[in-house]
Amino acid sequence: MSIADNLNNIKASLPTDITLVAVSKTKPVSDLQEAYQAGQRIFGENKIQEMAEKYEVLPKDIQWHMIGHVQRNKVKYMAPFVSLIHGVDSFKLLEEIDKQAKKNNRIIPCLLQMFIAKEDTKFGLDNQELIEILESEAFKQLRNIEIHGLMGMATFTDDQEIVRQEFTALKQTFDSIKEKYCALSSLKLTTISMGMSNDYTLAIECGSTMVRIGSSIFGHRNY
Numbered sequence: 377m378s379i380a381d382n383l384n385n386i387k388a389s390l391p392t393d394i395t396l397v398a399v400s401k402t403k404p405v406s407d408l409q410e411a412y413q414a415g416q417r418i419f420g421e422n423k424i425q426e427m428a429e430k431y432e433v434l435p436k437d438i439q440w441h442m443i444g445h446v447q448r449n450k451v452k453y454m455a456p457f458v459s460l461i462h463g464v465d466s467f468k469l470l471e472e473i474d475k476q477a478k479k480n481n482r483i484i485p486c487l488l489q490m491f492i493a494k495e496d497t498k499f500g501l502d503n504q505e506l507i508e509i510l511e512s513e514a515f516k517q518l519r520n521i522e523i524h525g526l527m528g529m530a531t532f533t534d535d536q537e538i539v540r541q542e543f544t545a546l547k548q549t550f551d552s553i554k555e556k557y558c559a560l561s562s563l564k565l566t567t568i569s570m571g572m573s574n575d576y577t578l579a580i581e582c583g584s585t586m587v588r589i590g591s592s593i594f595g596h597r598n599y
Contacts, residue, residue, distance in 0.1 A: 379407055379410045379411055379414070380410055380411070380413065382592060382593045383411055383414045383593050386592060386593065387415075389577075390587070391580065393585065394585060394586070394587060395567075395587070396418065396587060396589060397418050397419070397443065397587065397588045398411050398416045398418065398593050399419075399420040399443065399572075399588050399589060399590030399594075400419045400421060400430070400590070400594065401420070401421050401422045401426065401443075401590065402426075403594050405430060405433055405434065408430060409434070411594075412434070412438065418438075418441060419440060419441065420443040420462075420590070421444070422444025422445075423444060424446070424451075424453050425450070427440055427442065427458075428453050428454060439460070440454070440457060440458050440459050441460045441461075441462060441588075442454060442460070442461045443462045443463060443588055444463060446464070446469055448469055448472040451469075451472045451476045452479075455477055455479065455480050455482065456482075458484060459485070460485045460486070461485070461486045461487065462487045462489065462527040462588075463499065463527065464488050465489045465501055466501075467515065470515070471514075471518070473520075474518040474519070474521045475520075477520035477521060478519070478520040482520065483519075483521065483522055484522070485521075485523075485524045485564075486522065486523055486524065487523070487526055487569055488506060488525075488526050488527070489501065489526075489528065490502075490503075490506065490527070490546055490549060492528040492530060492542040492543075492546050493529055493532075494531045494538070495531055495532065500528065500529075506549070506553065507553075510553065510557050510560065510563075515562070516560070519562075521562065522564050523562055523564065523565070524565065524567045525565050525568055525569065525586075526546060526549065526567075526569070528542070528569075529570075530542045530575060536578060539575050539578055540578060540582060543570055543571075543575075543579050543582035546568065546570055546582075547568060547583035547584075550565065550568050550583070553565065568583055568585050569585075569586040569588065570582070570584045570586075570587075571588065572588050572590070573589050573590060573592040576588075576589060
């Protein structure tokens, strides 16, 4: 099937309140254009340079989501246009995003990435590190970022029970901080980004509001 067919089939299967991020990393501009023509407006990339290059040539009503691990020295290249940064896994990175957002007279929405998988290759905060950030005076001084929610990547396994436990834990953490820190002005907690091509239906069952789907739309990645 075509990219447009894949996209339309997935959209038809998603509840109306779920946001679809089309993960377009490694894919050529022509593939993104096909998805755009089919109505998709949110694309996810995992390399800042590749995202910036695509931003330059594609329509400006696209929302660009940075879904990969972020190096602090490259934040400046996406700060003028990025719509949401998913993988914020340290306070130092949050500070850099705030600094670059201020230079561009913007407030940049972010998700804090939680470490929920049983895999050392994944990044993210544990619950104690999350609380330390939210309760720190330094966090309360940041004026050019907003925390819109949490992001997590489950273990890559066929054991659905493990994945369910990890997604459920992320949802519980989200609910807990939404209740406890609702007075913080920089928290706009609306988003739980969890679920990819192989597990997004389970993620939605567990409370996801945003899914990141790549191979089921565009086919396998190009390396």
